[in-house]
Amino acid sequence: MTVDDQDGAAALLRSAIAGDRRALARLLTVVEAGGDELHSIAAAIFAAGRGAHTVGLTGSPGAGKSTLTDALVGEILLRDGKAAVVAVDPSSPYSGGAILGDRVRLSDAHSLRDDVYMRSLASRGQLGGLSLAVPSAVRALDAAGWPVVLIETVGVGQSEIAIADNDDTTVVVVNPGWGDEVQANKAGLLEIADVLVVNKADRAGADATVRDLERMLHLGSARPWTPAVVTTVATDGIGLDSLWDVICAHRRHLDDSGEGARRRAQRRMAEVRERVRHLLSRATTTAEGTPAGRELLELVSAGSLDPVTAAARLIRIADRVAGGD
Amino acid sequence: MTVDDQDGAAALLRSAIAGDRRALARLLTVVEAGGDELHSIAAAIFAAGRGAHTVGLTGSPGAGKSTLTDALVGEILLRDGKAAVVAVDPSSPYSGGAILGDRVRLSDAHSLRDDVYMRSLASRGQLGGLSLAVPSAVRALDAAGWPVVLIETVGVGQSEIAIADNDDTTVVVVNPGWGDEVQANKAGLLEIADVLVVNKADRAGADATVRDLERMLHLGSARPWTPAVVTTVATDGIGLDSLWDVICAHRRHLDDSGEGARRRAQRRMAEVRERVRHLLSRATTTAEGTPAGRELLELVSAGSLDPVTAAARLIRIADRVAGGD
Numbered sequence: 154m155t156v157d158d159q160d161g162a163a164a165l166l167r168s169a170i171a172g173d174r175r176a177l178a179r180l181l182t183v184v185e186a187g188g189d190e191l192h193s194i195a196a197a198i199f200a201a202g203r204g205a206h207t208v209g210l211t212g213s214p215g216a217g218k219s220t221l222t223d224a225l226v227g228e229i230l231l232r233d234g235k236a237a238v239v240a241v242d243p244s245s246p247y248s249g250g251a252i253l254g255d256r257v258r259l260s261d262a263h264s265l266r267d268d269v270y271m272r273s274l275a276s277r278g279q280l281g282g283l284s285l286a287v288p289s290a291v292r293a294l295d296a297a298g299w300p301v302v303l304i305e306t307v308g309v310g311q312s313e314i315a316i317a318d319n320d321d322t323t324v325v326v327v328n329p330g331w332g333d334e335v336q337a338n339k340a341g342l343l344e345i346a347d348v349l350v351v352n353k354a355d356r357a358g359a360d361a362t363v364r365d366l367e368r369m370l371h372l373g374s375a376r377p378w379t380p381a382v383v384t385t386v387a388t389d390g391i392g393l394d395s396l397w398d399v400i401c402a403h404r405r406h407l408d409d410s411g412e413g414a415r416r417r418a419q420r421r422m423a424e425v426r427e428r429v430r431h432l433l434s435r436a437t438t439t440a441e442g443t444p445a446g447r448e449l450l451e452l453v454s455a456g457s458l459d460p461v462t463a464a465a466r467l468i469r470i471a472d473r474v475a476g477g478d
Numbered sequence: 479m480t481v482d483d484q485d486g487a488a489a490l491l492r493s494a495i496a497g498d499r500r501a502l503a504r505l506l507t508v509v510e511a512g513g514d515e516l517h518s519i520a521a522a523i524f525a526a527g528r529g530a531h532t533v534g535l536t537g538s539p540g541a542g543k544s545t546l547t548d549a550l551v552g553e554i555l556l557r558d559g560k561a562a563v564v565a566v567d568p569s570s571p572y573s574g575g576a577i578l579g580d581r582v583r584l585s586d587a588h589s590l591r592d593d594v595y596m597r598s599l600a601s602r603g604q605l606g607g608l609s610l611a612v613p614s615a616v617r618a619l620d621a622a623g624w625p626v627v628l629i630e631t632v633g634v635g636q637s638e639i640a641i642a643d644n645d646d647t648t649v650v651v652v653n654p655g656w657g658d659e660v661q662a663n664k665a666g667l668l669e670i671a672d673v674l675v676v677n678k679a680d681r682a683g684a685d686a687t688v689r690d691l692e693r694m695l696h697l698g699s700a701r702p703w704t705p706a707v708v709t710t711v712a713t714d715g716i717g718l719d720s721l722w723d724v725i726c727a728h729r730r731h732l733d734d735s736g737e738g739a740r741r742r743a744q745r746r747m748a749e750v751r752e753r754v755r756h757l758l759s760r761a762t763t764t765a766e767g768t769p770a771g772r773e774l775l776e777l778v779s780a781g782s783l784d785p786v787t788a789a790a791r792l793i794r795i796a797d798r799v800a801g802g803d
Contacts, residue, residue: 192790199784289786418779425778426762428789429796433758437751453750454743459524461614464753465517471754472797 162190163197169297170201174270177297181272184289191289198289201296206404209304209320212342216326217352221387222305226269228393229301235268237299239290241306242273270299285431287319288424319420321413322403324348324396327366329358343369346380347403350396354384378406433471440471487515488522494622495526499595502622506597509614516614523614526621531729534629534645537667541651542677546712547630551594553718554626560593562624564615566631567598595624610756612644613749643745646738647728649673649721652691654683668694671705672728675721679709703731758796765796 162183168176183190184198210218210225222238229236272294274286287304294302304320325346331339343349343366351362366382381399385392407413440446449466452458487508493501508515509523535543535550547563554561597619599611612629619627629645650671656664668674668691676687691707706724710717732738765771774791777783 192786195784195786199786292784418781421778421781421785422775424785425775425788425792428785429762429792430759432789432793433762433796434755437754437758450747450750453746456743456746459520459617460746460749460753461517461520462524463750464757467750467754468757471758 162194166194166197166201166293166296169293172298177270177293178272180293180297181290184293185274185286187285187289195289198292198296202292203295203298203300205291205295205300205302206322207291207302207304207320208322208324208400209306210324210326211306211345212326212350213328213331216328217387218305218326221326221350221352221385222303224385224387224390224393225303225396227390228397230266230268232397234301235299236301236303237270237294238272238303238305239287239294240271240273241287241304270294284319285424285428288420291319321407321416322347322400324350324400326350326352327362328353329356329362331362331365339369343380347378348396348399349380349382350392351382351384352387354392355386355389359384377410377412378403436471437467440467440473443470446470487519491519491522491526491618491621494618497623502595502618503597505618505622506615509618510599510611512610512614520614523617523621527617528620528623528625530616530620530625530627531647532616532627532629532645533647533649533725534631535649535651536631536670537651537675538653538656541653542712543630543651546651546675546677546710547628549710549712549715549718550628550721552715553722555591555593557722559626560624561626561628562595562619563597563628563630564612564619565596565598566612566629595619609643610749610753613745616644643748646732646741647672647725649675649725651675651677652687653678654681654687656687656690664694668705672703673721673724674705674707675717676707676709677712679717680711680714684709702735702737703728761796762792765792765798768795770795 162180165176165180165183169180183194210222212218219240222240226236226238272290274290291302291304323345325342325348327342327349329351331351349366349370351359351366353359363382363384370380370382381402383392383396383399385396387393404413407416441450446467449458449463449470453460453463487505490501490505490508494505508519535547537543544565547565551561551563597615599615616627616629648670650667650673652667652674654676656676674691674695676684676691678684688707688709695705695707706727708717708721708724710721712718729738732741766775771792774783774788774795778785778788
């Protein structure tokens with residue numbers, strides 16, 4: 154990396170902290186790339202943090218997470234608050250930093266306002282990369298003065314639960330009739346939920362689903378915070394006031410009990426380990442691409458070198474690669 | 479590692495190749511430990527390989543895998559063959575190399591015979607470790623002259639499918655009424671099956687289950703090998719002749735089509751990458767335990783160092799650790 158790049162990243166951070174939205178957008182691109190530029194300013198971004206409250210919205214595809222996120226942003230604005238939204242799309246290979254197609258509505262309604270900021274993060278084809286981009290993006294938004302960051306998982310499945318590792322308050326969105334879902338998935342979602350939302354609550358079966366959820370919540374072991382169950386009809390703006398009240402109550406619980414600080418410390422530790430795995434795996438991939446690495450793998454494929462010996466040799470090549478940069 | 483250890487491991491291998499069963503047992507302990515001693519002889523074990531046919535038996539807990547494995551060993555002996563059995567127990571933290579409790583029957587019936595060898599591998603609490611121990615153990619048994627190695631998963635769930643990565647022929651064991659299982663799990667098991675066994679076929683619903691399986695198999699895309707469906711009553715020794723015939727037919731298909739060599743090459747490549755991940759993760763764990771590593775993680779936990787910077791520093795410590803041994 155050149156001195157110019159470092160200066161450039163540091164200047165972006167200064168401008169973003171001062172409230173420049175274009176600088177923040179470029180800073181988030183640096184963060185998403187996760188390269189040397191990020192490393193040069195990660196400590197400064199962290200030091201500039203103001204303690205934003207992060208709220209993750211997760212749940213099955215089709216539960217109405219996008220609409221609920223939009224409506225929640227509207228509620229926060231009604232209360233004279235401001236909010237940033239990070240839309241995480243594990244299925245999209247690359248967002249180019251652009252707002253995703255289905256979020257144009259949020260963009261139309263809110264994007265010209267100073268009190269809303271919207272950003273999509275895509276996975277670039279690897280979930281590991283995404284799980285690393287989210288915490289860094291949240292810290293950048295925090296440094297830039299956004300007191301609330303909503304993290305919404307767009308698209309399908311796998312990362313529904315992983316996303317909860319990155320937020321202070323996890324909102325799990327379900328619909329009436331959710332009782333029919335696979336038991337194991339239900340248990341996993343209940344485990345991570347701080348707030349449960351039965352969205353599309355004007356549909357048949359909403360009351361039964363609320364009762365079902367409350368019963369399951371009381372079956373679990375006693376927790377310092379019992380997840381609240383809230384009903385909403387996000388398309389009609391119904392129930393958002395209660396939802397935001399409950400989210401704020403959870404935030405106060407985190408602050409008062411010390412649980413928030415404990416969770417954040419745990420998240421930082423987990424992130425270090427995930428980043429180490431990522432850096433080591435990158436060095437190994439690079440090693441596999443060197444002439445020596447390619448030759449090694451060809452020998453294994455041909456059956457003239459055993460995997461145990463090959464792995465040890467590849468590590469030595471990766472060490473040279475990692476040590477050389 | 480001392481020169482004595484190296485000599486010891488090499489001597490064990492020579493004795494095991496010569497047919498010494500006690501030496502083989504000790505060799506497998508070296509293999510299971512996966513440490514420096516294994517590294518010193520891995521190439522020699524690989525070079526001594528004679529091309530054993532590995533047959534994995536997998537399926538839901540309670541499907542009768544252990545009984546079927548015993549009965550299949552009996553069938554192989556009837557045909558004047560010989561067989562080694564590797565029982566993989568992902569749920570047991572440590573086997574101490576001993577035969578698992580529920581395998582005493584196999585042990586009683588077969589263990590005094592020269593043409594049967596039985597070994598349990600336990601996970602030592604980490605699936606990664608187990609997935610590395612199995613291919614090395616299979617190669618050691620191959621070097622020691624065992625022409626057929628049956629790999630049976632003992633215990634529960636998670637690794638049902640992973641185990642198929644280690645064998646030439648995957649036998650999936652189900653029971654009558656299997657049609658009621660979760661659809662996703664069924665699809666995964668059908669995907670890996672070379673041979674499907676409906677065991678306990680004297681129970682109600684066996685015919686329907688066979689029809690169900692055959693229908694599902696024909697729904698899938700055309701494959702060079704269409705999995706055969708075999709019915710057995712392992713407790714009564716019924717159907718084992720057909721099962722072994724089908725397994726042998728699959729072996730011939732692998733040899734004749736070149737598919738066997740392709741699969742083995744792919745498995746070796748996957749094993750190299752898995753081993754590299756394991757070695758790197760071990761170096762990182764060691765780095766975390768050094769005074770510098772501990773200090774780093776304490777700073778992260780306290781919130782005075784950001785995870786991105788901490789990860790980069792931990793890598794540098796890990797490199798020094800890896801370079802120092």
